[in-house]
Amino acid sequence: MPITVGIDVMLARRKMSVGELADRVGITPANLAVLKNGRAKAVRFATLAALCEVLECQPGDLLHWEAEEDGEDGESAADGAEAP
Numbered sequence: 001m002p003i004t005v006g007i008d009v010m011l012a013r014r015k016m017s018v019g020e021l022a023d024r025v026g027i028t029p030a031n032l033a034v035l036k037n038g039r040a041k042a043v044r045f046a047t048l049a050a051l052c053e054v055l056e057c058q059p060g061d062l063l064h065w066e067a068e069e070d071g072e073d074g075e076s077a078a079d080g081a082e083a084p
Helices: 008-015 018-025 029-036 045-055
Strands: 003-005 063-066
Touching: 008 018, 008 029, 008 045, 018 029, 018 045
Parallel strands: none
Antiparallel strands: 003 063
8 A cells, every 4th residue: 555654653753652542532542553553454644643643743744645556567557547
């Protein structure tokens, strides 16, 4: 998936544990782990806002987009269908 989650980086910068962050945000440690490890399919804006408030950061500090490479020719998977 081209979206990566940088919660680990912010936790290290803030010297905070996953359990403490989960408590302060109001979500379970299991749900935070799903988000932190990039396995989440979605995130509520309210959760993202709470994460940013607790970690004192911006959404862009937590979520990063990277183009996926498709095959050996270096074409991005986001480029769409092949030309005729």
